[in-house]
Amino acid sequence: MTVIDTTPQPRERILRAAADLLAEGGREAVSTRSVSAAAGVQAQTIYRQFGDMQGLLDEVARRGLETYLAEKQANLAAGDPVEQLRRGWDLHVAFGLANPALYRLLYTDHRPGEGAAAMNEAYGILLHLVTRVAESGRLRMGVEAAAEMIQATGIGVTVTLIGAQEAGRLAEHEALSPSTREAVLGALVTEAEPTAPAEDTRAARGARHAVALKALLDEAGDEGNFTPGEHLLLAEWLTRLASGTPSGTD
Numbered sequence: 198m199t200v201i202d203t204t205p206q207p208r209e210r211i212l213r214a215a216a217d218l219l220a221e222g223g224r225e226a227v228s229t230r231s232v233s234a235a236a237g238v239q240a241q242t243i244y245r246q247f248g249d250m251q252g253l254l255d256e257v258a259r260r261g262l263e264t265y266l267a268e269k270q271a272n273l274a275a276g277d278p279v280e281q282l283r284r285g286w287d288l289h290v291a292f293g294l295a296n297p298a299l300y301r302l303l304y305t306d307h308r309p310g311e312g313a314a315a316m317n318e319a320y321g322i323l324l325h326l327v328t329r330v331a332e333s334g335r336l337r338m339g340v341e342a343a344a345e346m347i348q349a350t351g352i353g354v355t356v357t358l359i360g361a362q363e364a365g366r367l368a369e370h371e372a373l374s375p376s377t378r379e380a381v382l383g384a385l386v387t388e389a390e391p392t393a394p395a396e397d398t399r400a401a402r403g404a405r406h407a408v409a410l411k412a413l414l415d416e417a418g419d420e421g422n423f424t425p426g427e428h429l430l431l432a433e434w435l436t437r438l439a440s441g442t443p444s445g446t447d
Contacts, residue, residue, distance in 0.1 A: 207236070207238050207242050207246065210236040210237065210238065211232060211236045211238060211242070211243055211246060211247070211253065212253075212256060212257060212260065213236070214231075214232050214235035214236040215227050215232050215236075215253055215254070216257050216260070217235065218231055219257060219298045219302065220296070220299070222298075223301065224254075224298070224301070224302055224306050227250070227253075227254065227257075228250075229243060229250060232253070254302065257299070257302075258299065258302060258303055261296060261299045262299075262303075262316075262318075262319065265288065265292045265319075266318055266319060266322070268288055269285060269322045278326055278330045278333060278335075279330060279335065279382065279386055281326050281329070282326050282327070282330065282347070283378060285322070285323065285326055286347070286351055286374070286378045287374070287378075289355060290351070290354060290355050290358065290374050293355035293356070293358070293359055294359060297359045297363070300355065301356075301359070303316060304352050304355075304356070305356060320344070320348065323344050323347060323348060324340065324341075324344050327340050327343050327344045327347070328340050330343075330385075330386060331343075335386050335387050335388075336386060336387075337384070337385055337386065337387060338385065343385045346381060346384075346385065347381060347385070350377060350381050354373060354374050354377050354378075357370070358370055358374065
């Protein structure tokens with residue numbers, strides 16, 4: 198009779214130990230000594246498997262974000278891009294509240310290299326969603342600027358809510374996330390068909406269309422029908438139109 202060894206391999210034990218320590222005590226609890234003891238391995242095993250503690254934290258962060266990113270990717274299915282942004286915001290906040298220590302590791306205690314690939318993937322999903330809004334002609338500013346605004350405010354709200362959760366005061370802040378989300382979207386996005394045409398000036402409409410066209414131009418990249426020089430010139434004109442900057446001004 199063959200006996201199958203179901204004991205987790207050292208690499209898996211190390212990852213589980215580091216993730217548990219991070220969740221229980223935060224980043225400072227994840228040390229070579231504590232991980233070695235919890236995983237039942239020698240310190241050299243950690244370095245052999247991950248290079249150093251930063252490499253270990255990188256892998257813990259990547260694993261911790263896998264489920265979150267899978268949900269974010271599912272959110273890219275066809276549908277209203279503004280509603281997708283709303284769902285993406287809510288997923289981000291929910292992830293932070295469910296994984297406060299991991300969230301802090303990624304977004305507030307971040308050091309070069311830690312979780313960079315996973316964070317870049319998450320930001321890339323946000324850029325994709327904002328680009329879809331731009332292509333629909335509903336974005337008031339450039340894609341990069343809008344994505345940065347959404348990311349910065351989303352992180353700020355999540356960190357605030359994590360602090361409130363730890364203080365046992367989360368219920369007092371239940372309106373913070375949805376109200377901030379709608380304020381940000383209200384500043385960045387217009388209705389599909391403006392309900393107040395008098396307030397929707399020609400300049401504002403032109404800026405939105407410029408944003409939409411630039412998003413399409415950027416997406417086309419080298420596959421477009423322009424030479425590199427034409428591409429750069431058109432991109433500059435569209436950027437000026439989108440920002441309302443007159444030609445010939447700095």
